[in-house]
Amino acid sequence: MRALVVSNMRPAAGDPSRGSFVRDQVRALRALGDPDLELETYDFGPGGYASAGRELRRRYRGAGLDVVHAHFGLTAWPALFAPALVHGVTLHGTDVHHPRSRAITRAALPFLDFVATVSDDLAGDVPRAPGRRVAAVLPCGVATDRFLPLPRQDARAALGLAADGRYLLFGADPLRPEKRHDRALAVADRAGAELLTLGHVDPGEVPLWVNAANAVLVPSEREGFGLAVLEALACDVAVVATPTGIHPAALAGIAGTLCAPFDVATWSAALTPHLDAADPRVAGRARAVEYGAGRMAERVLATWHELVGRR
DSSP states (O other): OEEEEEESOOOBTTBTTTTHHHHHHHHHHHHTOOTTOEEEEEEOOSSOHHHHHHHHHHHHTTSOEEEEEEESGGGHHHHTTSOEEEEEEEEOSHHHHSHHHHHHHHHHGGGOSEEEESOHHHHTTSOOBTTBOEEEEOOOOBOTTTSOOOOHHHHHHHHTOOTTOOEEEEOSOTTOGGGOHHHHHHHHHHHTOEEEEOTTOOGGGHHHHHHHSSEEEEOOSOOSSOHHHHHHHHTTOEEEEOSOTTHHHHHTTOTTOEEOOOOHHHHHHHHHHHHHSSSOOOSOHHHHHHTBHHHHHHHHHHHHHHHHHHO
């Protein structure tokens, strides 16, 4: 099987983590070791859809692709220019919820052979299109080989943080309004903690920031999936999150975590034990492994084989 993954999330100097979850899924697909899988990628930066379409048509005309799998709804349009037996897309959230992106995404759906989302929660929000429904839930999953429990003091020393600091980590870029950095600031202020953020952090350093924190905050208004929660759990770090995306299922039954509507007083109270402890941890890694990138890659590959087999 020859497959091409297309993404509009090429990293940039000012945003090195852009699209890291797509690259993790590609890496996990290759790690499956399927001898029949020939996997290629094509990434471009935000915008540039017309030029990407032209380049894909030029590069892959007559290439004999079996599957072209786009990530993000707008990317489906240039991906259609690469000839293949099967074309599909994974929707991630903004492509469904932003009015302009939603309209462009909806217009592409009738031309696709499969439509996937990163969570059941998001599947219910996908715009209806004639003859197309969500055919699969295909999250990218958490890279459990990178997100591991590390000694907190070692992580803090590597990042130049105070050994005895009271740190909370906002698990997103503060420039993304739906992630609600303002809520995280309010909680940190109430709890008497310093708020760290992941804006402009190299993907390779993110596990250090997670392990350096007393707890991770994910106060999002909405989530397509909720990777930040799983990354914290993979490191056995406490996390407090709103009940959206995968959060309710991921955090259910894990002592020391909280999945609840945002409330400054409630969230601050839940964080106090973690801020007061020298090295607070929760038993979260086993749950994160259930959503590991490897397992999610198996779902993707099975979907490809099924759809190509039908054609």
